[in-house]
Amino acid sequence: MKIITFFNNKGGVGKTTTVYHIAWMLKELGYKVLAVDLDPQCNLSSIFLSTERMEEIVLEEQKVTILDAIIPVSEGEPYIPVHVEPIAENLSLLVGNLSLSAFEDKLSDAWTKCLEGDVYGFKVTSIFKTLIEDAALRCHADYVLIDVGPNLGAINRAVLISSEFVVLPVAADLFSLQGIKNLGKTLNEWKNQWNKRVLEYPKEDKTAIPQGKMQPIGYLIMQYTDRASRPVKSYIKWADRIPQVYLQNVLKVEQGDTSISVATDSNCLALLKHYHSLAPMSMEAKKPIFLLKPADGAIGAHFQAVLKCYEHFEALTKKILTKAI
Numbered sequence: 358m359k360i361i362t363f364f365n366n367k368g369g370v371g372k373t374t375t376v377y378h379i380a381w382m383l384k385e386l387g388y389k390v391l392a393v394d395l396d397p398q399c400n401l402s403s404i405f406l407s408t409e410r411m412e413e414i415v416l417e418e419q420k421v422t423i424l425d426a427i428i429p430v431s432e433g434e435p436y437i438p439v440h441v442e443p444i445a446e447n448l449s450l451l452v453g454n455l456s457l458s459a460f461e462d463k464l465s466d467a468w469t470k471c472l473e474g475d476v477y478g479f480k481v482t483s484i485f486k487t488l489i490e491d492a493a494l495r496c497h498a499d500y501v502l503i504d505v506g507p508n509l510g511a512i513n514r515a516v517l518i519s520s521e522f523v524v525l526p527v528a529a530d531l532f533s534l535q536g537i538k539n540l541g542k543t544l545n546e547w548k549n550q551w552n553k554r555v556l557e558y559p560k561e562d563k564t565a566i567p568q569g570k571m572q573p574i575g576y577l578i579m580q581y582t583d584r585a586s587r588p589v590k591s592y593i594k595w596a597d598r599i600p601q602v603y604l605q606n607v608l609k610v611e612q613g614d615t616s617i618s619v620a621t622d623s624n625c626l627a628l629l630k631h632y633h634s635l636a637p638m639s640m641e642a643k644k645p646i647f648l649l650k651p652a653d654g655a656i657g658a659h660f661q662a663v664l665k666c667y668e669h670f671e672a673l674t675k676k677i678l679t680k681a682i
Contacts, residue, residue, distance in 0.1 A: 358493050359681045362503040362520040362571075364513065365527060366543075367536045371579045372526040373400040374636070375629065376504045381645040382674040383500050384448045391441070391498035393489060394453030395423065395516050396506040402453040405444055407643060414452060424454035426488050431463050431481055439488040441496050449496045451488070457512065464511035471554040479558055479566050486519035486567045500681075509543050517544065518551045519567040522681045524626065525576040525607070529596035537576070537599065541606030544571060573607050574680040575626040577673070578619060593619075600624065626680075627673040635662055645670075 363376050373396065380392045394401040403411060414421055426439035442450040463481060470478025493501050503520065505513045517523065525540060527533040551569040558566060578596050600622040604610040608624070619625045632639075632646055635655070639646045642653040647667035649655035655663045 358490075358498055358501060359522065360489065360493075360501045360503065360520045361522045361524060361574075361677070361681055362505060362517055363524050363526055364505055364517065364540065365525055365536065366507050366509050366539060367528070367533060371629070371631075372507075373404065373504050375526055375577060375579065376401060376502050377404050378645045378647070378670050379674050379677070380448060380502050381648065382670045383502075384445065385648075386671070386674065386678075387447075388499040389447045389497050391449050391451065391489075391493050391496055391501045392444075393423070393451045393492075393501060393503040395457070395485070395512065396453060396504050397455060397458040397512075398506060399453035399455055401504040402450065404640065405450050405643075406442070406452070415455075422452045422454035423488065424457050424460070427457075427460060427484055430484050430487070431460065433477065436487060436491075438495075439492050441492045449492070449498070451492055458506075458510075461511045464515050468511060468514070468554075472557055474557040474559045476559060479554075482515055482554075483519070483566045485516050487565075489519065509539070514547050517547055517571045518569040521568075521570050521572065522574045523571050524574060524677065525603075526579050527576050527599065528579050529592045529594075529599070531595065534595065534598055534602050537602045538606045541603075541609075544573065544607065545609070547571070574677065575624045576603055576607075577626050578628045596628070626676050627669065629669065629673070630666075632662065632666060635659060635666070 363372050365372055376392065380390050383390045392401060392405065413419060421440040421442065423439060426437055429435065429437050439451060442452050444450050467478040467481035471482055489501055503516060505516050523544065525537065527537060548569055548571060555563065555566065555569065576599065578599065596619045599619060600617045601615060603624055619628060635646045635649065638649060638654050642649060647663055647670055649663045651660060
């Protein structure tokens with residue numbers, strides 16, 4: 358089982374829909390997949406689930422979200438197995454909760470207690486590792502894909518130290534360059550801080566706590582609009598600055614090859630197009646763009662775009678598989 362978190366502290370770049378599509382493509386390729394919604398906005402859950410199912414969960418207060426498995430542990434009670442929501446054969450979801458952000462303070466407090474060797478502090482900090490491994494074991498997942506919110510808070514810190522691999526979805530603009538710098542610095546700090554806490558863990562067997570691996574395996578450049586099958590010049594202007602910023606700030610390579618562009622950078626997993634009108638069509642049909650059929654409205658030029666989308670996400674997903682080993 359491989360755990361991959363998609364992490365960016367800048368919102369609005371299409372991260373959640375990308376996680377959704379990669380989860381479906383992994384299923385298409387024959388893998389068993391667990392998608393995990395740890396963004397308090399619950400967008401991933403909303404994409405996967407029907408309106409009726411979301412209303413059942415929220416209005417009837419069904420105890421089926423991630424938070425319902427977290428609360429008992431945070432209150433010092435035994436862990437209750439997290440609910441695994443079936444989506445399709447070999448594809449499952451851990452449902453998000455809008456109140457998850459209220460857990461930030463307890464995680465911050467537990468993070469501090471870990472430095473004192475407090476077992477309870479470690480138990481709370483390790484809660485995402487606990488519930489993800491439990492759920493993945495029950496649905497026999499080969500891959501776990503985690504969607505987190507666009508922030509640098511305590512929830513994301515606890516999730517990242519429980520992750521093996523990290524993918525950075527970014528946009529090609531000035532603010533994303535700054536965001537990559539922030540993310541690189543933050544990932545490095547969290548890793549170092551967790552390594553110090555692991556030394557204080559009072560038990561000899563450390564398998565119950567996260568390893569803090571969080572290895573960056575590349576970045577995705579999101580939502581370009583093409584002209585004559587090429588990204589527009591303004592997009593490439595910013596995109597071609599990303600390889601150096603990623604090398605220096607995320608991989609900590611002081612001076613790389615300055616001639617590298619996104620087209621030749623091995624750390625660039627993909628340049629993902631904006632699929633415009635196909636996106637709402639996908640949301641309405643409750644299926645990924647690349648599985649849309651003429652009955653869903655994907656006819657003519659739309660259907661050709663669906664076929665291209667399949668090729669793009671298949672190539673992207675296979676590239677992630679080669680790096681997440």
